[in-house]
Amino acid sequence: MELKYIFLMRTEREHLLPMMRNAQWVEVVGxxxxxxxxxxxxxxxxxxxxxxxxxxxxxxxHHPEWFNVYNKVQITLSTxxxxxxxxxxxxxxxxxxxxxxx
Amino acid sequence: xEVGEKRxxxxxxxxxxxxxxxxxxxxxxGSGLSKELLIQAMGELERxxxxxxxxxxxxxxxxxxxxxxxxxxxxxxxxxxxxxxxEAARQRAEVDQLLQEDPWHVAKxxxxxxxxxxxxxxxxxxxxxxxxxxxxxxxxxxxxxKNQKRAALYSWYVKKQAxxxxxxxxxxxxxxxxxxxxxxxRKGRRNRFKWGPASxxxxxxxxxxxxxxxxxEREGLVEECNRAECLQxxxxxxxxxxxxxxxxxxxxxxxxxxxxxxxxxxRHKLALDVPYSSQSAPLTGxxxxxxxxxxxxxxxxxxxxxxxxxxxSSGEDRGRLASPVHLEPSHTLLDTHHHKPASGGxxxxxxSTLTSLHGASGSSAAPPGLIMASLPSVMSLGDSSLxxxxxxxxxxxxxxNVGGGFTTLQxxxxxxxxxxxxxxPIVQQLQSHIGPxxxxxxxxxxxxxxxxxxxxxxxxxxxxxSQAMVIADSNSIGTLTNLTAVxxxxxxxxxxxxxxxxxxESLHLQPTSPEPVSSGSLDIYPQTQTNETxxxxxxxxxxxxxxPYIPTQMISTAQ
Numbered sequence: 001m002e003l004k005y006i007f008l009m010r011t012e013r014e015h016l017l018p019m020m021r022n023a024q025w026v027e028v029v030g031x032x033x034x035x036x037x038x039x040x041x042x043x044x045x046x047x048x049x050x051x052x053x054x055x056x057x058x059x060x061x062h063h064p065e066w067f068n069v070y071n072k073v074q075i076t077l078s079t080x081x082x083x084x085x086x087x088x089x090x091x092x093x094x095x096x097x098x099x100x101x102x
Numbered sequence: 103x104e105v106g107e108k109r110x111x112x113x114x115x116x117x118x119x120x121x122x123x124x125x126x127x128x129x130x131x132g133s134g135l136s137k138e139l140l141i142q143a144m145g146e147l148e149r150x151x152x153x154x155x156x157x158x159x160x161x162x163x164x165x166x167x168x169x170x171x172x173x174x175x176x177x178x179x180x181x182x183x184x185x186x187x188x189e190a191a192r193q194r195a196e197v198d199q200l201l202q203e204d205p206w207h208v209a210k211x212x213x214x215x216x217x218x219x220x221x222x223x224x225x226x227x228x229x230x231x232x233x234x235x236x237x238x239x240x241x242x243x244x245x246x247x248k249n250q251k252r253a254a255l256y257s258w259y260v261k262k263q264a265x266x267x268x269x270x271x272x273x274x275x276x277x278x279x280x281x282x283x284x285x286x287x288r289k290g291r292r293n294r295f296k297w298g299p300a301s302x303x304x305x306x307x308x309x310x311x312x313x314x315x316x317x318x319e320r321e322g323l324v325e326e327c328n329r330a331e332c333l334q335x336x337x338x339x340x341x342x343x344x345x346x347x348x349x350x351x352x353x354x355x356x357x358x359x360x361x362x363x364x365x366x367x368x369r370h371k372l373a374l375d376v377p378y379s380s381q382s383a384p385l386t387g388x389x390x391x392x393x394x395x396x397x398x399x400x401x402x403x404x405x406x407x408x409x410x411x412x413x414x415s416s417g418e419d420r421g422r423l424a425s426p427v428h429l430e431p432s433h434t435l436l437d438t439h440h441h442k443p444a445s446g447g448x449x450x451x452x453x454s455t456l457t458s459l460h461g462a463s464g465s466s467a468a469p470p471g472l473i474m475a476s477l478p479s480v481m482s483l484g485d486s487s488l489x490x491x492x493x494x495x496x497x498x499x500x501x502x503n504v505g506g507g508f509t510t511l512q513x514x515x516x517x518x519x520x521x522x523x524x525x526x527p528i529v530q531q532l533q534s535h536i537g538p539x540x541x542x543x544x545x546x547x548x549x550x551x552x553x554x555x556x557x558x559x560x561x562x563x564x565x566x567x568s569q570a571m572v573i574a575d576s577n578s579i580g581t582l583t584n585l586t587a588v589x590x591x592x593x594x595x596x597x598x599x600x601x602x603x604x605x606x607e608s609l610h611l612q613p614t615s616p617e618p619v620s621s622g623s624l625d626i627y628p629q630t631q632t633n634e635t636x637x638x639x640x641x642x643x644x645x646x647x648x649x650p651y652i653p654t655q656m657i658s659t660a661q
Contacts (some may be wrong), residue, residue: 048125055133102132 007082008090018092023097028076032084033065034093038073038100047072052099053092062088064096193260199631200256206244212259218335219266220296220348230254270337270344293347300334301327301350309362320355327355328661486656 008016012058017027017034025034038045050066057063058065077093079086130140200208216223223241232251238246240255247255255423275404297305304326308315315323328342337344443449 042121044121044125048129051126051129052132055129058135088531099132 004039007075007079008085008087012087013085015031019050020090020093025093028078031078033076034085034089035074035076036093036096038075038096040071040073042068046073049073049099049102052102053096056095056099058093060088062092064092154551189264193257193264196260197253197256200259201249201253205240205247205252208256209241209244212255215259216241220298220331222293222296226255226258226291234652261411266346295348295354297459298331298334298348300330304341305355305358306331307661309359311360313363313366315351315359319353320359323355324350324352523533653659 020034021027023036025036027033028035038046038049042048046068050068053064053066053075062079065078065090069072075096077089078084131137135143187642215221216226223234223237226232229239230251236245236247236251284514302321310321312319329346331345331348331350332338332342335344342349377379425608574643
């Protein structure tokens with residue numbers, strides 16, 4: 001588990017970040033994090049999505065920073081322990097993408 | 103619309119659920135939970151809830167209620183951190199193992215853990231329902247505890263360990279455990295803060311450097327203390343949240359310094375108060391100069407004689423003492439006299455007075471006679487010794503009192519005793535400075551007038567008498583023979599409130615300290631005035647031996 005806390009290495013970044021960008025994950029200005037916004041049909045869907053993400057986050061022991069208003073969910077992913085991106089962020093981002101289309 | 107969609111997607115499950123509930127159920131199912139597992143978990147959860155509620159009402163058992171609370175959300179979310187069923191099983195196994203071990207060993211372990219993390223017993227009592235007295239005795243003295251109660255204690259212990267380690271790991275992640283809030287509510291918001299020994303050490307050192315630290319300095323101390331506390335608990339200094347209720351903050355440091363300053367002011371105030379009340383012999387001081395010379399001369403020979411005769415262990419000390427006695431008789435008397443009023447204060451605050459005593463003793467050289475007499479007093483309180491000399495009568499009494507060691511002397515021969523005893527006690531006093539408290543006690547009681555039998559007995563420190571007593575007790579005899587010291591004590595004798603008026607006659611041998619020493623010495627020298635007073639002092643002297651002697655002596659000397 002400690003490995004996941006490791007800062008994302010430059011080489012890995014070069015490989016992974018383009019994938020993220022393709023999935024509309026934006027790099028935040030001023031900090032080492034990725035951000036994405038989701039829009040759902042209504043609040044229930046949005047919250048259902050958040051619930052799924054929440055369960056997964058608990059399982060992974062890695063929690064997102066997010067904001068929700070009605071059907072919109074804004075998520076920022078970063079790792080506190082290493083002060084930036086780590087493998088867990090990437091993993092969670094992938095899962096979030098999967099959950100959002102369910 | 104979406105509800106309809108959900109229905110289609112969810113199938114039969116969506117019939118009676120709201121849209122959100124459907125979403126949530128769907129999320130659960132999507133997270134890897136199977137239908138059977140979900141239904142099972144729901145049943146468990148409901149049972150645990152009921153059980154937790156009942157138990158909480160029954161005995162406020164931390165473990166069960168906490169588990170119930172923790173299981174509340176968890177059963178649904180299997181992936182939750184603590185996986186309550188597993189964790190609970192693990193803790194139960196650990197408790198069982200502890201129950202097999204030697205109860206005393208486990209008690210010691212728990213006690214050290216509580217000391218390490220500064221946990222109050224009250225917390226244990228609240229969450230286990232044990233009796234606090236019983237718990238305290240079990241942990242400290244090994245009083246037996248029934249198995250069921252021990253099980254409760256060990257359960258608390260295991261749970262607390264898990265809690266604290268979680269606190270520390272969460273601290274690094276900046277998360278506050280949910281169980282914390284549950285505990286808080288139950289304990290009425292956190293335990294009372296308590297200073298750990300490591301922090302206190304740091305604070306005392308800082309206090310010596312500066313009594314009034316600025317905010318920046320306080321903040322620095324906060325960091326230092328928290329680091330020390332973490333190290334004491336064996337965790338990395340960066341995990342502050344693990345300290346919980348014992349986290350050091352600037353406010354706490356500020357309060358600590360304020361309280362120390364107040365304490366010191368109070369002690370100082372006490373020191374000032376005591377001499378004031380005991381100043382009874384200032385009048386005699388005037389007569390001292392004239393009489394002192396006489397007295398001194400007289401005392402010198404006597405002293406010498408007594409020195410020879412005195413068998414006490416401090417024998418050599420006494421001899422030495424005698425010589426300095428000859429020195430500066432008159433002025434020392436005066437000095438001592440002056441000192442007496444000043445010194446009065448220190449009876450109570452042991453530390454401060456003690457130090458002052460030491461300082462005072464050096465100031466004046468009591469006349470030989472005084473020295474002799476004051477020796478006993480000196481012994482107990484550097485300053486008081488001076489007084490002994492001044493208060494002719496008192497020193498004698500003091501001497502008698504000194505007796506733990508001196509009492510033996512007294513029987514020997516009153517006169518000799520008187521001579522010697524003062525010497526010994528004084529010497530002893532000087533040397534030993536036995537305990538600040540003992541000194542203090544004697545010092546305060548210097549005013550011989552004040553002394554009464556009862557007083558002396560009850561309050562060992564009552565001036566010279568007590569001093570003498572103290573000295574004797576403390577075995578200062580060995581420490582004697584600092585003539586200089588004695589002299590200093592005699593002269594300085596600030597504590598010696600007993601500035602019993604040093605009558606001319608009595609002066610010669612009587613050290614400033616009114617009571618303790620003088621009683622003995624008084625007998626030797628005709629002390630008309632002091633005699634009356636002395637007997638009372640003598641009586642008060644602690645050692646019972648003195649009493650019989652004193653009266654007799656007094657009588658004889660009265661003539």
